[in-house]
Amino acid sequence: MSDSTTMHQRFDRKTLRTEQEKKITLGHKEDDQEEEQIWQQTADVLEEMIKETRSRLATLMKELEQNKEKAADLKNSAAAVQKEYDKIMSWADLYAGSSIEGKKMILRQLIDRVNIGRDFEIEVEFKISVAQFFDFLHPEGDKSVYYRAS
Numbered sequence: 001m002s003d004s005t006t007m008h009q010r011f012d013r014k015t016l017r018t019e020q021e022k023k024i025t026l027g028h029k030e031d032d033q034e035e036e037q038i039w040q041q042t043a044d045v046l047e048e049m050i051k052e053t054r055s056r057l058a059t060l061m062k063e064l065e066q067n068k069e070k071a072a073d074l075k076n077s078a079a080a081v082q083k084e085y086d087k088i089m090s091w092a093d094l095y096a097g098s099s100i101e102g103k104k105m106i107l108r109q110l111i112d113r114v115n116i117g118r119d120f121e122i123e124v125e126f127k128i129s130v131a132q133f134f135d136f137l138h139p140e141g142d143k144s145v146y147y148r149a150s
Contacts, residue, residue, distance in 0.1 A: 111127065112125045112127045
């Protein structure tokens with residue numbers, strides 16, 4: 001059986017005083033150290049909780065920094081992709097705005113051969129490789145989009 005003398009509970013000063021008065025009426029000696037022990041245990045528990053919270057906060061701060069770095073990398077990648085998209089769209093605009101003779105000339109420069117097989121199977125052989133195409137897109141040597149895409 002448990003009573004208030006054997007259970008550890010959280011107490012405020014008023015409750016502790018009431019409990020001490022009950023003990024005194026039951027014949028127990030007034031024990032000033034008991035109140036001090038309870039407050040010390042409470043302080044120890046709070047100190048442990050603070051340590052755990054600080055440790056968790058440090059871990060979360062590290063994760064936040066890592067996620068910020070990932071977000072910056074993704075933002076840079078998105079900017080590079082947008083730049084490539086803009087280049088391709090400008091080529092598409094140039095092609096769309098060209099005369100039929102101009103379009104034929106552009107296609108002759110890019111396409112080596114077109115084979116049409118049974119069941120209308122179409123095979124196109126280009127004069128340039130994908131690597132050459134990306135080298136043309138990045139003459140300055142920045143092939144980050146090409147390497148991420150592969």
